[in-house]
Amino acid sequence: MTATATSARSDLSELGRSETALRTFLHGLPGVDQVGAEQRAAQLGTRSIKTTAKAEAIDLAIRMVDLTTLEGADTPGKVRALATKALRPDPADPSCPHVGAVCVYPAMVPYVAEVLRGSAVHLASVATAFPSGQAPLEVKLADTRAAVEAGADEIDMVINRGAFLAGRYSEVYDEIVATKEACGDAHLKVILETGELATYDNVRRASWLAMLAGGDFIKTSTGKVPVAATPPVTLVMLEAVRDFRAATGRQVGVKPAGGIRTTKDAIKYLVMVNETVGPDWLDPDWFRFGASSLLNDLLMQRTKLTTGVYSGPDYFTLD
Amino acid sequence: MFEYAPAPESRSVVDIKPAYGLFVDGTFVDPVDGGSFKSINPASEEVLAEIAEGGAQDVDRAVRAARTAYEKVWGPMPGRDRAKYLFRIARIIQERSRELAVLESLDNGKPIKESRDVDIPLVAAHFFYYAGWADKLPYAGFGPDPKPLGVAAQVIPWNFPLLMLAWKIAPALAAGNTVVLKPAETTPLTALLFAEICQQADLPAGVVNIVTGAGETGRALVEHPGVDKVAFTGSTEVGRAIARAVAGTRKKLTLELGGKAANIVFDDAPIDQAVEGIVNGIFFNQGHVCCAGSRLLIQESVADRVLESLKRRMAQLRVGDPLDKNTDIGAINSAAQLARIRELSDAGSAEGAERWSPPCELPERGFWFAPTIFTGVTQAHRIAREEIFGPVLSVLTFRTPAEAVEKANNTPYGLSAGIWTDKGSRILWMADRLRAGVVWANTFNKFDPTSPFGGYKESGYGREGGRHGLEAYLNV
Numbered sequence: 150m151t152a153t154a155t156s157a158r159s160d161l162s163e164l165g166r167s168e169t170a171l172r173t174f175l176h177g178l179p180g181v182d183q184v185g186a187e188q189r190a191a192q193l194g195t196r197s198i199k200t201t202a203k204a205e206a207i208d209l210a211i212r213m214v215d216l217t218t219l220e221g222a223d224t225p226g227k228v229r230a231l232a233t234k235a236l237r238p239d240p241a242d243p244s245c246p247h248v249g250a251v252c253v254y255p256a257m258v259p260y261v262a263e264v265l266r267g268s269a270v271h272l273a274s275v276a277t278a279f280p281s282g283q284a285p286l287e288v289k290l291a292d293t294r295a296a297v298e299a300g301a302d303e304i305d306m307v308i309n310r311g312a313f314l315a316g317r318y319s320e321v322y323d324e325i326v327a328t329k330e331a332c333g334d335a336h337l338k339v340i341l342e343t344g345e346l347a348t349y350d351n352v353r354r355a356s357w358l359a360m361l362a363g364g365d366f367i368k369t370s371t372g373k374v375p376v377a378a379t380p381p382v383t384l385v386m387l388e389a390v391r392d393f394r395a396a397t398g399r400q401v402g403v404k405p406a407g408g409i410r411t412t413k414d415a416i417k418y419l420v421m422v423n424e425t426v427g428p429d430w431l432d433p434d435w436f437r438f439g440a441s442s443l444l445n446d447l448l449m450q451r452t453k454l455t456t457g458v459y460s461g462p463d464y465f466t467l468d
Numbered sequence: 469m470f471e472y473a474p475a476p477e478s479r480s481v482v483d484i485k486p487a488y489g490l491f492v493d494g495t496f497v498d499p500v501d502g503g504s505f506k507s508i509n510p511a512s513e514e515v516l517a518e519i520a521e522g523g524a525q526d527v528d529r530a531v532r533a534a535r536t537a538y539e540k541v542w543g544p545m546p547g548r549d550r551a552k553y554l555f556r557i558a559r560i561i562q563e564r565s566r567e568l569a570v571l572e573s574l575d576n577g578k579p580i581k582e583s584r585d586v587d588i589p590l591v592a593a594h595f596f597y598y599a600g601w602a603d604k605l606p607y608a609g610f611g612p613d614p615k616p617l618g619v620a621a622q623v624i625p626w627n628f629p630l631l632m633l634a635w636k637i638a639p640a641l642a643a644g645n646t647v648v649l650k651p652a653e654t655t656p657l658t659a660l661l662f663a664e665i666c667q668q669a670d671l672p673a674g675v676v677n678i679v680t681g682a683g684e685t686g687r688a689l690v691e692h693p694g695v696d697k698v699a700f701t702g703s704t705e706v707g708r709a710i711a712r713a714v715a716g717t718r719k720k721l722t723l724e725l726g727g728k729a730a731n732i733v734f735d736d737a738p739i740d741q742a743v744e745g746i747v748n749g750i751f752f753n754q755g756h757v758c759c760a761g762s763r764l765l766i767q768e769s770v771a772d773r774v775l776e777s778l779k780r781r782m783a784q785l786r787v788g789d790p791l792d793k794n795t796d797i798g799a800i801n802s803a804a805q806l807a808r809i810r811e812l813s814d815a816g817s818a819e820g821a822e823r824w825s826p827p828c829e830l831p832e833r834g835f836w837f838a839p840t841i842f843t844g845v846t847q848a849h850r851i852a853r854e855e856i857f858g859p860v861l862s863v864l865t866f867r868t869p870a871e872a873v874e875k876a877n878n879t880p881y882g883l884s885a886g887i888w889t890d891k892g893s894r895i896l897w898m899a900d901r902l903r904a905g906v907v908w909a910n911t912f913n914k915f916d917p918t919s920p921f922g923g924y925k926e927s928g929y930g931r932e933g934g935r936h937g938l939e940a941y942l943n944v
Contacts, residue, residue, distance in 0.1 A: 180890045182910050185741025195581060197475035197793035205470065388740050423470045424784050431470055 161397055164361055165326065168319040175318060175357060181349035181385055190380035193424060194417045203416070207451045208246055210415040210443075211238060212433045215273055215404065217252040217441050219280075219372065225260040228253050230468040232264035239448050240466070242455075248444065249433040250303060254279070255296040262300030273338070274301035277328055280342075280371035282307040286324060293331040304328070305338040305368060305439075308355065310345045318358060325362035338404055339364035341386075344376030349385050356389035366402035368439065377407025378439075383418060387425040400429065406439025412450040415443060472786075475793040477580045482571045484657065487518040490526055490680060491663035493533035494673025500525040505682070507656055510577035511790050511799040511834040519656050522679035524688045527648070530677040531694040534619040534646040537674030542646050543616060547603035554599030554641060556669040561592040564665065568658055572630055573790040575657040577799030577835070578753055580791050590915055591634040594933075597917035598638035601938060605643065608935050614942040616644030617720055618696035623686045623710075624659075625702045626652035626801050627756040627857075632701050633659050635932045637676060638917075643941035645697065646675045650689050653682040654802045687713070695719060699940065701758070704855075704881075704926050722930025722940045724758065724922060726855040727883030729904065730876035731761030731912060734869075735770045737888035741910065743777045746861070749886060749912040751785060751797055751839050755859040756805070758927075759884035761912050763852060764841075765872055768865040775843065775863065783826040785839055797859060800835040809837050809858030816842045816851035821862070847878055855881070869894065873901045882924030886912045905931075 164170050198206055216235045218228060232251050239245035250271035251261050258274045265272050274296035278284035284292075293304055306328045312320040329337050339359035343352050359367050367386055370377040383405045390401045403422075409415060415438060422430050430436050445465045453459050487504070489496040503521035508514060522530075542550065561568065568591070569583040578587070606612050620640045624632035629651060640647050651659035656678075663678045679685060683706075690698045691713050700710050701724040714721050731749045733742050749761025766774050790798035800806040817823050821842040830836040837858055845852050845862040852862050866872045876885055885904040887895050895909045905923045908914060915921070920936035922928060930940050 179737070179739040182738040182741040185738065185744055185910065189741070189744050195585070195793075196472065198472060199475045200473045202471060202473040209470075419470065428470060 161361060165319070165322050171318045171322060171358070172316070175354040178353055178357060181353055183349055186349055186384060187381045190384045190421065193384075193421045194380060196417075196420045198416050198420065204451075204454050206416045206419050207412060207447055207454065209431065210412070210419060210438065211447050211451070212246045212249055213437050214248040214444050214447070215250045215252045215406070215437045215439045216248045216444060217372070217406070217439055219252070219254060219275060223254060223257050225257070227468075228257040228260050229264055232261045232270075234444075234466055234468045235270050236265070236268055238444055239451070241464070242452070245448070245451065249437050252305065252439065255292060255299065255301070258296055258299035258301050271303050272301050273303035273305055274299075275305045275371075277306040279305070279307055280373035282309050283311070286327065289324070290327060290331045293328050297331070297333055297335045301335060303336045303338060304332050305340055307340045307342060307371060308359065310342055313346070313351075313355060313358075322358055322362045325359060325364060329363040336365045337363070338366035338368045338402075340368045340371055340406075342371055342374060343369045343378075343382045344374045349381065352382055352385045353389055356386050357393065360389070360393045360399075360401050364401065366404050366437070368404040368406055370405075370407040370439075372407035372439065378405030378409060380417060380421060384421055384425060387422060387430070390430070391426045400435065402435040402437065403430070404437040404439055409438055409440050410442050410446065412446050415447065472794050474789075476789065477570055477573075477584075477791045477793055479570055479574065479791060482567045482574070484517055484571070484574075488656070488660045488680070489520045490522050490530070491660065491676070491678040492526070492530045493677065494667065496663070499523060505653060507575055507654065509574050509834075510654075510801050511831070513833055516575060516657060519653075519680050522650070522681040522685045522688075527679055527685065527688040527692055528694075530648045530679050531619055531621075531689075531692050533674035534648050534677055535694055537672060538616075538618055538646040541672045542641070542675045543644055545644075547605060547644070550641065550644065551599045551602035553669060553671050554595055554602060554638065557665060557671070558592050558595035558599060560665050560668055561588065561595060565589070565592070568630060568661060570791065571661055572658050573798070575655050576626065576629055577790050577801050579795040579798040580793055581795065582753060587628060587631050590917070591630050594631075594634040594638045594917045598642035601639075601935075602642040605938070605942070608938050610939060610942050610944040614643075614944055617941060617943055618645060619694060620645045620647045620697040620699060620941065621689045621692065621695040622647055622649040622699045623690065623702065624649065624651055626655040627753060627758070629655040630658040630662065633662060635701075636699050639932070639937045640699075640941045641675065643938055645941050648677045648679060648689060648695070650679050650681060650686050653680070656680045690714065697721075697941065699930075700724070707928060720940070722922075722932070723928035724930070724932060725883075725926060725928040726881055727758045727760065727923065727927050728763060728853065728855050728879045728881045729759055729761050729884040729886065730763045730765050731886040732765045732872050732876060732888065732898070733767065733770070733774055734887075734889035734891070734894065735767045736890045737770070738890060738910065739770070739774060739777060742888040743774065743781050745886060745888060745910070745912040746778055747781055747785070750861040751859050752913050754797055754800055754837070756801060756857055757913065759906060759913065760857075761884075761886050762856060762861060763876075764861055764863045765866050765875055766863065767872075768867055771865050778841070779824065779826070782839055782841070785826065785828070787828050787836065787838065788831060797839060800837050800858065803835055805857065806835040806837060809856055809860060812851055812854060812856045813840060813860055816845070816849060816860075816862070819849050819851075821845045821849055821851060847875060853879065869898065873898060877901075877903050880926040883927035884908065
């Protein structure tokens, strides 16, 4: 087993050097049966998480939130408020954990950095001509470097979907490698924009491509196209990170983003993580939710569990 | 790290009486000779209720009631009116689905998620589906005016108690027959609750009669000269005895018997979904499924990979309290069935196959068996030939599609089969050659009232479900 694992490891690192090798590998991955994958995801959604398990899941989910604002209308005031909330999501309850990270556009990074300095909350910035990725590579890399220099320690890049769908896998691969290099010490999350990839086979291939090229996380969506994170897409990506670790020994994180708004949904995702890849991924270092309105629902449910009564939405901050 | 807290479904939604009589001619009556037996909860061995044991005289009374109802009420009734009753029954089943699901899990031992999400919804769907046929029989393909047979004697098993009742009663009633049904002795409670639903729906007296009891009661029913049709689901051994008993009589017979289905995984299969299908194929309902995919045939080139994934998946299965909403595998239905599973599994080990189960803690009381796979199984092993009817999978390998077909067909049974491949043409090629009544492609254990179900060879004859299922209850 060790011998095969080692040889598999060296084989995989060579893949990126040739378009043919990359294509042969990606198209040799086992297919995904759409009906079966959707059925499995739905089944996992029927788990009943109650009482103590629910309380643990809510706190874990809060710690996994990448509190996000990605609007043209974002201002320093707006992102400062968001960053403050990230540090202390529930001002009324000091036992409430902080979120995983704040996620903003590069221009907003310096204002968030001021607030988060010295805290354990990460600062993520989208880059590489987010959300379309339709810019020359040099522009994308400059975008990335600027965000890191301004204080981001996590970069959420978008893959070149045009190149991917046209079958130019090397181009996608090389862009990820170059962005990873431009990140320096910052963690790289690779957004696949699964809503544009259309099939689960493509999601699995793009996941492997992103991992082979050195991505630290694979992320479903920008939140800017109609179809964002779905349970079956996340399931396919979790299976990919599980198989990638088995083949290479390297663990990659997963981040569903967009459309996750309720505690119930978040818990379904945690159940999926638990039963697909196991407890190694049940940690903010390895699983994140890209979300904004989710946090308040988590806080509301948390308060309900501790106090026994629901508070109105006015008791939770809107930032 | 992420432990699921207990999430038990409340059993207070169902009201179990201390004792039940026989349901004959629209009312509950005591058996003539006063015999009774107990139905227990297989997960705890707790006695649930005292059940009347029907004797020959009780069967006779029920058959007479069914005959009268057939001649006076149900037979002459226009199809559109029969449909109204069946639709009403279907709606009541939906309304009382939680109660039925809890009762089914208590009496049978199956997990609540299955009785809630599979059994009871399918029961209602069957009644809705056949209700739709009741006034359209001239268009079913059996001539312009097909006639019912008369009184149907129906004997059903314990693995899907209420679902098997629906498979039997819904088409019989839609076609204009009346029925006497005998549920299995270990799982009579949902059939008795169904009798109450018939009362609630104002179904005319005698159209549905439920006579509880064990093998002798069933024998008296199928041998009764007043029945026109016998339908049986259960073991091949009992099926043979019934075929002998009705030979030379006017009785029309359908049998749905055992199986030893091959679930065939090719090297180009979608592996993660195939593993789900393997798990669903053999561990659904504790493997108490006649069409269970109990023989896994894996192409040798992917065998290690599939087995590794399968074992990892099996370690996630949650065995325990059937009423916990997170339970995947419940209790074995009876001590006798548990003994049979143990005997065959021990034979598997003794004959040299390698046995594996994930670490799992089984409750102390009740009847339990951990999900188990045997690797290194050959066609010559007993566990590759005999129906185990439990959560035990025999794994064999093959090299070519032709070898897969040969091995899959090399069994006296022929109820179902599964094919896992990304290649559509291979699915069609295989389906043409597999001698099995149902062939699932990239799925397993999927049921629908519109789809006919039934076997080849020693898995029985006749079809249940769909338009084809009407034929068994029409004089054609």
